Amino acid sequence: MTQHAAFVRAAMAKPEPPPVASRGVIGWARGNLFNNWLNAALTLLSLFLIWTVVTPLVRFLLVDAVWQGAGRADCLPEKAGDAIGACWPFIGAKFAQLIYGFYPWHLHWRVDLTFALGAMLLVPLMIPRAPFKTLNTILLFGLFPVLAFFLLVGGNFGLEHVETRSWGGLLVTLVVAVTGIVASLPLGILLALGRRSHMPVVRALCVAFIEFWRGVPLITVLFFATYMLPLFLPNSWTIDALLRVLVGVALFSAAYMAEVVRGGLQAIPRGQFEAASALGLGYWKTMGFVVLPQALRLVIPGIVNNFIGLFKDTTLVLIVSIFDLLGQLRAAFADPNWATPSMLFTGFAFAGIVYFLFCFSMSRYSLFIERHLGGGRR
Amino acid sequence: MKSVMCRLAFAAIIALTAQAASAQTLKTVKERGTLICGVSQGLPGFSNPDDKGNWTGLDVDLCRAIAAAIFNDAKKVKFTPLSAKDRFTALQSGEIDVLSRNSTWTSSRDSSLGLNFAAVSYYDGQGFMVRKSLKLNSALELTGASVCTQTGTTTELNLADFFRAHKMKYEVIAFATADETVKAYDGGRCDVFTSDVSQLYAEKLKLTNANDHAILPEVISKEPLGPVVRHGDDQWFDIVKWTHYAMINAEELGVSTKTLDEALKSAKPDVKRLVGTEGNYGEQLGLTKDWVVRIIKQVGNYGETFDRNVGPGSRLGIARGLNNLWNNGGIQYAPPIR
Incomplete structure (x- = not known):
């Protein structure tokens, strides 16, 4: 008999890493993309579709693109090579027009300053942790519009007057969108409250207003404001064309906003109103402290949806001869000095990127705010 | 409506x-x-x-x-x-x-x-643009051609009048906008592109090979x-x-x-x-x-x-x-x- 010393592990063996096939990228792909034959087929199909779309896009926008040039000759296939790519010098030459429209060149700094001021006031307001919210809000919604008005229109404080007729491009898109967005929310809330009011006259007026503006297309509103209104007003009354459009857009979007807010109001249980009454709160305090904070939080997706829709609807001002970004682009297409086969694609690609950046950031920010306020968690 | x-x-x-x-x-x-x-x-x-x-x-x-x-x-x-x-x-x-x-x-x-x-x-007046490779000299040689035009314009009506008056057969391919029409012509969807002559000259600049195209002498409408x-x-x-x-x-x-x-x-x-x-x-x-x-x-x-x-x-x-x-x-x- 021989003695064998039994082998006893003093410590647990280190766990082996999971097999290569079930960890890391491969594991994730196997678990999520190729976990059965249907998913595998769909994954491959999607990859193929993405490949077929993205490759030519990248080729057009970057690889085959012309980056430097002074006129159409530089973007023609004879010079730039057979594959037609984007003609970025065209956007470069028209860039100032796409941003400022026909705003006088030597006064562009005024637009830049307005943009910068707006961004400086807006960004800290959007970051929940930044301090001085009350002051910031007062500055942005009280002082900034006045400053922006005097900066952009001029005619005072030694600033040269610039007619709104010569505004255009992104400037007009932003002015129309921001005015519409800022004016439509408070107006919409008032209309929504009015529509649920117990006072018959207020209710009737609000219902009539909302239904009227929802019943007519925006194009008709713009057309009416621009061409019909002057016929009905006395000759001496001339209202600025852009102002007429701004008022039209604001009222139009307020009606839509009212219905979104009303949806939120209806979701608030009766108990909340009763509890507020029991505490002795009056109507405005009930609404301001109890009902609206809950209702608005519920309808953030709807509100942002409206904002994004409004931002894109601003392109309709083209039909009343106000050149927004897209209108200015269309005018640029008519320049024979830049007419090339790739001109249209280049222009629309640029406009698409700009619109996407704005709308996408609005949508991402609204998601962030929703999470921050915890609206979706209930 | x-x-x-x-x-x-x-x-x-x-x-x-x-x-x-x-x-x-x-x-x-x-x-x-x-x-x-x-x-x-x-x-x-x-x-x-x-x-x-x-x-x-x-x-x-x-x-x-x-x-x-x-x-x-x-x-x-x-x-x-x-x-x-x-x-x-x-x-x-x-x-x-x-x-x-x-x-x-x-x-x-x-x-x-x-x-x-x-x-x-x-x-101005309506005219025709064709590829030079077709070797056409006159609009009267366009029998059987497919013609790109913009829909809902007088251009389309003038075109019909012209071909009917000369008892020629043709095929219309109409598009909603001028840009689409030019792209279709450039892509070879049709033999002929018709529009007002001034516009033909302008659109010609946007063709892939502008020199391969010619504008025929006939003008078929008064504008x-x-x-x-x-x-x-x-x-x-x-x-x-x-x-x-x-x-x-x-x-x-x-x-x-x-x-x-x-x-x-x-x-x-x-x-x-x-x-x-x-x-x-x-x-x-x-x-x-x-x-x-x-x-x-x-x-x-x-x-x-x-x-x-x-x-x-x-x-x-x-x-x-x-x-x-x-x-x-x-x-x-x-x-x-x-």
């Missing part, structure tokens, strides 16, 4: 009220200090903004000429870009003083809209384009009309931006009448004696503006053709200033 009805109703209201529009356009313009001129939202060679954002083109130059005649400053004009739908409404409602937007002069527009066409600043004013103000009508005629007369008499100084010293009676060294023809129009000098100095005569905007001096390179002077084989003819 509803919106169409609304539009018609509005148009009727406007047509009625437009009759009452003030007969004092010149006074209004002078008081305002600027001329407001309706142009297109971008038509190559006729009205389009350049890289600096200044409007250029044949239609634009006519507006500048009117401003030069009134204010002695061709810059005192503001351009309102208008879509094809809104152009006449804008004029009727008084938003603009004159419409210079490649509008075709037709009897119905002249009679039923409360408007007057003042002159023909450009004789006289010109400035439009409201009914009821004959003085203003005369000013717009004679601004155009002055530019034509200047070309005919050899008065241009370069020869203006000599013309002012000229002893020829018709040149003297033109530049105002004799007679008071400008004052009769409500302008000044030197109104033509102002126009020529700041804008140029008709030939110069044509060459610079649509002719050989521009990217479009359109030949004068019908727009040549009457004594040069064209039909641009102006009554004399005397």
